[in-house]
Amino acid sequence: MKLLSSETKNKVLDSMVSIIDRERETILEANKKDLEAFNKEDQALYDRLVVNDTKIDGMIKAIEEVKNQEDPVDQDISDITLDSGLKITNKTAPFGTIMIIYESRPDVTIEAAVLAFKANNKILLKGGKEALNSNIILEKCWHEALEKNALSKEWIQLLHLKREETQEFLKNPPEKIDLIVPRGGERLIKFVKDNASCAVLISGRGNNFLYVAEDADWEKTVKVIINAKTDKISGCNALDKVLIDKRIPDYENKLKELQAVLTQLNVELVVDYKVGKILTEEEVIKTQDIWFEEFLAMKLLIAEISSEDAAIDMINKFSGGHSAVILTENRALAKQFMQQVDNAAVYHNASTRFTDGGQMGVGAELAISTDKLHHRGPLGLKQLVTNKYYVYGDGHIRV
Missing domain, CATH: 3.40.309.10 (Aldehyde Dehydrogenase; Chain A, domain 2)
Incomplete structure (x- = not known):
């Protein structure tokens, strides 16, 4: 995906805030369908599934906080000039395409997407079947915000895959995926690690x-x-x-x-x-x-x-x-x-x-990483970039 200006990205996020606020009732109705179909015996998962006005306010706040943060892309990390005259600048750069697999929480459909998009990454969202109705309406909101600003819906996509289809997708992705973040229990994490063909960043268990x-x-x-x-x-x-x-x-x-x-x-x-x-x-x-x-x-x-x-x-x-x-x-x-x-x-x-992005001053988070590469702890906006070296010469050759 091409590099977008900060202004363009922020316009999309402004649009998204207005759309979510406008679609409150539609989002709540969709979530109601998910809640009615859910087995309430798993109280923790049920709590994560619930969307109410407070949760929607939180989604809007997350988008606004990310919009107001400095664009993390194309920032200088280091800048040196060697004795040879070769100038080497290390800059931040997008990952490219990020896939996140998560259970329940529809608000992840907002937080993960807003972070990935502001960091100029395309994101593939694989939510759990228990939140399907909620996620579908939230994806529609994203697509409206993108198209309103003349951008492709491909930036933010919800994947509708069953377990076997997800397994095949991970092993043989139809497009290049640069990073996968499984956000859930140990079974989900093991499933992704066993099947993925690209880098996996673990959002591990608590305990x-x-x-x-x-x-x-x-x-x-x-x-x-x-x-x-x-x-x-x-x-x-x-x-x-x-x-x-x-x-x-x-x-x-x-x-x-x-x-x-x-x-x-x-x-x-x-x-x-x-x-x-x-x-x-x-x-x-x-x-x-x-x-x-x-x-x-x-x-x-x-x-x-x-x-x-x-x-x-x-x-x-x-x-x-x-x-x-x-x-x-x-x-x-x-x-x-x-x-x-x-x-x-x-x-x-x-x-x-x-241990939460908002509480630790990071803002919205993609996950809490328990990996050591490339980052550990809350994955906020600044952590959703990699780096890239820009080397400037004048006919330099190595001898």
């Missing part, structure tokens, strides 16, 4: 851990755990595991206090056998596999840990590489933890719920 150090402020600890666990169970930044240092003062009473607070909030608890000796009425873990599990539910595993080093080892072994927290008043201890834990985001005395 986020929190370590309560020996000197942690207990009031802060309870506050952070409650927020990280209960604020939004469907978020990949929700808390799943709590490791409590056995050396904390009044250990048993604090465990019982935490149990009482979480139980009152309808959080199901699972405990290791050591904590189970104190919280005798709670379910004790039956298999080590649970340590790898992302719950996406009002469920929390609480375990005893002997030290910060043991907590770091546990997190690096079992977590999804997403977010981890230490509760401590010791800054040196926090620094060591944050340096040693191999996660995309590490926190000192704060909730994992902040």
Whole structure:
């Protein structure tokens, strides 16, 4: 796709804001059809599927925020002139064509597309069948905005593919795809990695851990755990595991206090056998596999840990590489933890719920990357470009 001016791209986004606002009722009606057809037993997925006026306001805000950000394309990264006189400039450049595969959330159809388009990428959207009606109307809005500004609908396309067709598409794409981002559970990620024939950037599972150090402020600890666990169970930044240092003062009473607070909030608890000796009425873990599990539910595993080093080892072994927290008043201890834990985001005395593009100052995000190449963490506008070298000579030859 050709390079577009910032003015042209921003005009499309202005049009899109007006169109979405105008089509509120149509979007809500389409989403209602999706919700009526959905099995509500999967509460986390159902929550992600819901579109309401607040969600539509969020879509509009995301578009406006991206429009107001500086165009990330054709920005100088470095500019040097060698002794030979050869001038070498490294600039940002679009990826080309990005494909995103995602489950439920219709707002991804807005956020992913607005980011890709502003970064001058074509985007192929493969949403889940559960959000089909919602995604179709949102795609129509995009196409109207593009055509209103004399641009091809090819910039933003919703793919209508079944599982077998998606598998074939990944193996033998009908056009060149430069990057695929699977955004969902482990089965989806494995499916894409097993079948894709181009670069895959992983938006991995959550399975986020929190370590309560020996000197942690207990009031802060309870506050952070409650927020990280209960604020939004469907978020990949929700808390799943709590490791409590056995050396904390009044250990048993604090465990019982935490149990009482979480139980009152309808959080199901699972405990290791050591904590189970104190919280005798709670379910004790039956298999080590649970340590790898992302719950996406009002469920929390609480375990005893002997030290910060043991907590770091546990997190690096079992977590999804997403977010981890230490509760401590010791800054040196926090620094060591944050340096040693191999996660995309590490926190000192704060909730994992902040691992989000908007909360981290990135704005709208394509996904939270748990990969290390080319970027880790929220994938915002600045992260949806690659780079390109411009080399200027005057008959230079290498000798």
